[in-house]
Amino acid sequence: MALGAALAPLPQIRAETPVLVWSDEFNQPDSTGPDPAKWAYELGVGNPPGWGNSELETYTDSRSNSLVVSDAGATDGKALAIRALRSGSSYTSARIHTLATFQYGRLEARARIPYGAGCWPAFWAIGTNAAAVGWPACGEIDVMEWVGKDPGNIKGSLHAPGFYGEHPLNADCILPGKAIYSDAYHVFAVDWYPGEVVFSMDGQVYEDRKKGDRPAGSQWPFDHPFRILLNFAVGGRWPGPPNSSTVFPQDYRIDYVRVYSLPATPPHNLAWPPAPPAHPAASRLNSSRIKVSWQAPASTFGAALKGYLLQRATDVAFTRDLTSWTLGTSNSYTDSSVQPKVSYAYRVFAVSSNGTSDASSTVQFLAPDSASGP
Numbered sequence: 541m542a543l544g545a546a547l548a549p550l551p552q553i554r555a556e557t558p559v560l561v562w563s564d565e566f567n568q569p570d571s572t573g574p575d576p577a578k579w580a581y582e583l584g585v586g587n588p589p590g591w592g593n594s595e596l597e598t599y600t601d602s603r604s605n606s607l608v609v610s611d612a613g614a615t616d617g618k619a620l621a622i623r624a625l626r627s628g629s630s631y632t633s634a635r636i637h638t639l640a641t642f643q644y645g646r647l648e649a650r651a652r653i654p655y656g657a658g659c660w661p662a663f664w665a666i667g668t669n670a671a672a673v674g675w676p677a678c679g680e681i682d683v684m685e686w687v688g689k690d691p692g693n694i695k696g697s698l699h700a701p702g703f704y705g706e707h708p709l710n711a712d713c714i715l716p717g718k719a720i721y722s723d724a725y726h727v728f729a730v731d732w733y734p735g736e737v738v739f740s741m742d743g744q745v746y747e748d749r750k751k752g753d754r755p756a757g758s759q760w761p762f763d764h765p766f767r768i769l770l771n772f773a774v775g776g777r778w779p780g781p782p783n784s785s786t787v788f789p790q791d792y793r794i795d796y797v798r799v800y801s802l803p804a805t806p807p808h809n810l811a812w813p814p815a816p817p818a819h820p821a822a823s824r825l826n827s828s829r830i831k832v833s834w835q836a837p838a839s840t841f842g843a844a845l846k847g848y849l850l851q852r853a854t855d856v857a858f859t860r861d862l863t864s865w866t867l868g869t870s871n872s873y874t875d876s877s878v879q880p881k882v883s884y885a886y887r888v889f890a891v892s893s894n895g896t897s898d899a900s901s902t903v904q905f906l907a908p909d910s911a912s913g914p
Contacts, residue, residue: 557898558646558800558812558841562638565796566620568608573601574620579636581606582771592675595660596775596782597624597631606634613652613725614795622772624659626788635771638797641668643765646800647683648729648842654790655722658782659688660773661792663728665766676704679761681737684728687779688786691720696730696739696747702758709754711739711747725795727842731802731810734763738810743843743894745810770794798839812841813895817848817871817888822905825874830905832886833872843892845869856885856902881906 564578581601586592599605604625611619624633642665649663662685667678680699697710715721731738739747751760772792775781782788807813815837822832832850847868852875854861867873878884885904890897 556803557815558802558839560798560838561645561801562640562642562799563796564620565616565618566608566614566794567616567618570608570610570618571603572608573603573606574608574636578639580639582635582637582769590776591773593773593776593778595773596658597633597773599635599771600632601634602632605632606636609791609793611793611795614793615650616795619652619793619795620770622661622770622792622794624654624772624774624788624790624792626782631774631782631788633772633774635769635773637666637770638768640799641765641767642799643763644732644734645802646729646731646798646841647681647768648727648800649683649770649797650725650727650795651684652725652791652793652795653686653691653721654772654792655688655691655720656782656786656790657688658775658779658786659686659790659792660776660779661686662769662771662773663794663797665768667761668765668767676700677759677761679764679766680704681730681732681762681766682708682710683730683739684741686721688782689779691722692718694721694728694741698737698749698762700754700759700761702755709749713739713741713744713746725793729842731806732762733802733804733806735760736806737762738806740811740842743811743841743892748810768797768799770797800839809894811843811894814840814843814845814890814892814897816897817890817900820886820888820900820903822884822886822903824905828876828878828880830875830878830884831872832875832888832903834888834900836871837890837897840890840892841894843894846891846893849889849891849896851887851889851899853885854882856904858885858887 609621664682670678676699682697692715697708735751818835820834850865852863887899
């Protein structure tokens with residue numbers, strides 16, 4: 541092997557973490573609609589009219605009401621805009637559901653809420669047996685609902701026989717400092733296990749519902765397949781109608797929707813640390829410096845990335861000559877303390893407010909002989 545050449549990453553046994561099984565990043569060309577291989581429209585005014593909530597909008601499949609747009613705030617610069625429009629006293633918007641169905645897992649969306657009285661965007665899921673058994677017997681999981689009259693608050697809710705309508709199992713997630721959800725993108729998620737549903741916002745758990753804690757005599761219809769829905773309702777009994785201050789058009793923007801399979805047991809604090817950093821690599825700068833680089837974790841599960849922990853050792857088990865560096869969010873580090881002809885192993889961890897990830901794969905590098913020059 542040539543002096544200074546990096547060896548292939550070594551295999552690693554990792555602990556169980558959520559695994560991505562389905563996603564839509566909405567990274568299509570501008571002005572295209574939701575991917576028809578992933579989403580279907582629900583159209584019209586509902587049955588009964590108003591979708592059972594006295595809503596005012598008519599749902600369409602027009603590009604006027606749902607389209608991919610460029611958005612600097614989205615992770616990849618693209619987002620789906622569900623757009624509510626007003627024409628006189630009438631409103632149009634869009635409501636879509638996944639063709640795929642899911643039973644258990646992490647349902648996660650990064651979205652930016654619209655603004656104004658009468659606006660009612662939601663990210664939710666409903667049992668696929670709704671047509672056969674009706675609502676609420678099919679079950680409903682509201683990952684996120686927001687209404688314009690309460691701009692700093694979202695609700696996470698479960699609806700089922702015994703807790704539904706105006707009396708669901710729900711909780712509020714209120715932003716601190718009088719902040720409002722319309723000002724920035726946020727990550728909304730549920731971790732859906734057999735017998736338990738955990739709600740979080742930006743990686744912070746604010747609600748935990750268990751089958752054993754439900755009201756006496758109620759049902760738990762959350763052990764069968766569900767579809768995911770995105771919609772932007774206008775008006776209704778809960779939000780009330782728009783008023784003279786509500787500006788249209790108004791966008792509900794969704795950066796992505798992702799579904800993960802979950803380990804059988806929730807983490808001890810119910811919140812996930814980041815996924816490991818990906819693809820670590822090492823390269824020679826000169827006889828005394830090695831540059832180590834890596835890619836950001838595939839997901840932080842909503843919590844902001846705080847930085848990285850880089851480790852170096854002279855064995856791949858990281859038991860000899862261990863050195864650690866606590867770093868910021870840069871994806872590289874220059875190690876200026878290497879010795880000639882010594883083989884070094886490097887690995888990196890991602891750190892968020894919810895903890896430290898598993899280690900990345902290990903990369904091994906032989907420091908060059910100082911006699912070989914820079």
